Amino acid sequence: MNKFFVVGFLMVAGSIFSADNEVYIDQSGATVDIDVEQLGSGNLIGGTASIPGTVTALDLDVTSATIDINQIGNLNKFLGDITSDTYTGFFEFDGDSNTFNIQTDPTNTFGADNSNIFVDVTGNTNNLTLNQATAALASQLDLDWIINGGGNTITASIDADGATNYMNLDGNDNNVTFDGDGYAGQFFKLEHTGGSRTFNVNQQSTLDNDWLRIISNGSNGTVCVNQNDQGTSTSC
Numbered sequence: 001m002n003k004f005f006v007v008g009f010l011m012v013a014g015s016i017f018s019a020d021n022e023v024y025i026d027q028s029g030a031t032v033d034i035d036v037e038q039l040g041s042g043n044l045i046g047g048t049a050s051i052p053g054t055v056t057a058l059d060l061d062v063t064s065a066t067i068d069i070n071q072i073g074n075l076n077k078f079l080g081d082i083t084s085d086t087y088t089g090f091f092e093f094d095g096d097s098n099t100f101n102i103q104t105d106p107t108n109t110f111g112a113d114n115s116n117i118f119v120d121v122t123g124n125t126n127n128l129t130l131n132q133a134t135a136a137l138a139s140q141l142d143l144d145w146i147i148n149g150g151g152n153t154i155t156a157s158i159d160a161d162g163a164t165n166y167m168n169l170d171g172n173d174n175n176v177t178f179d180g181d182g183y184a185g186q187f188f189k190l191e192h193t194g195g196s197r198t199f200n201v202n203q204q205s206t207l208d209n210d211w212l213r214i215i216s217n218g219s220n221g222t223v224c225v226n227q228n229d230q231g232t233s234t235s236c
Contacts, residue, residue, distance in 0.1 A: 022046065025080075028061040034068065041073040041095070046080065060084060067091075071098060074123075081106060085113055092120045096149075103131040113139040118146075124171070125151040133159040139184075141165075150174065150194065158186065165189070172196050172218070180204065187211040197221035200236075204228045 020042040025034065036045060059080060060067075065087040069078055074095040082089075082104045093100060104115065121128065126149065132141055141163040147154065150171035158165060161184030169176065172194040178201050180186040185208040188201065195218040203210035203226070210227055224236035 020044065026059045030062065031064040032060065032062050033066045034060075036068070037070040037072075038076060039072050041075050043071060043073065043076045045069065045071070045078045060087075062087075065089075071095070074098065078102070083107065084115075087115050087117075089115070089117045090120075091118070093126060094122045096123045096125055098123065098126045099128075100126070101129045105133055106131070108133070114141075116142045118144045121145075121147045121152065122149060123152075124149040127153050129155045131157045132163075145169070147171070147174070158182075160186070163187070167191070169197075170194060174198075176200070178202065180210065182206070183208055185209045185211070189213045190215070192216040193218060195219045195221065197223075199223045199225075202226045202228075 021038050021040065023036055023045045038045070061083045063085045065082065065084045067082070067087060067089045069090070070092045071078060072094045075097050076093070076095065077099040078091065079099070079101045082102060084105060091100060100119070115132070119128065119130070139161050141158060141160040143158070143163065143165045145154070145167040147168070148170045151173045152171065153175045155177045156165065157179045159181045161182040163180065163182065163186045165178065165180070165186065165188045167176070167190045169190065169192040173196045174194060175198045176190065178188060180188060180203045182205045185205045186203055188203065188211070190199065192215065197216065197218060198221055199214065201212060201224065203212060212225060212227065214223065226236065
């Protein structure tokens with residue numbers, strides 16, 4: 001197994017000196033264990049559409065992976081492609097206006113089966129996007145979110161049979177968009193506290209059952225739910 005650990009620090013002395021950390025990872029092989037921690041603001045783990053230093057990659061082409069990412073600070077970015085059959089991911093972000101944008105096995109190289117993903121976010125106005133198995137269906141996914149803060153945007157597109165998606169969301173003005181596709185059914189549970197929320201849920205398991213549970217405590221906002229197993233088209 002390949003294993004590496006990266007720690008990044010940002011130091012600022014008034015307006016005299018400032019620097020952003022950038023991490024470039026391009027890994028292939030059977031298994032890999034990756035642990036990356038960045039402290040400070042304006043840091044980047046590339047890379048789909050990486051910038052500011054034109055860093056590309058975070059490109060993982062492996063059959064099995066364990067990935068632990070911690071970014072503590074504001075305006076940080078974690079971007080990239082994870083091409084793996086099975087992986088365990090722990091992604092933690094503490095701060096405001098951070099960007100998390102990951103797609104898993106977008107070309108259906110391995111199938112993205114049996115992944116276990118945990119996303120832990122504390123902060124406001126963060127933009128979080130997770131696309132799992134975007135080119136073909138995967139088998140099984142255990143996805144958990146814990147998000148504390150307001151004004152966050154969460155977008156998840158899950159193409160997986162038998163996926164479970166649990167989201168615990170606490171804060172005002174949060175926006176959740178979830179699109180789930182598959183043949184063996186999916187389960188999505190959203191527990192929320194806060195006002196002025198917007199939830200858009202599409203579950204479209206072909207000729208199978210989908211399960212949805214939303215518990216929301218707060219005032220104002222809109223909720224749109226569309227469940228369709230190849231029946232008559234519906235919309236909100």
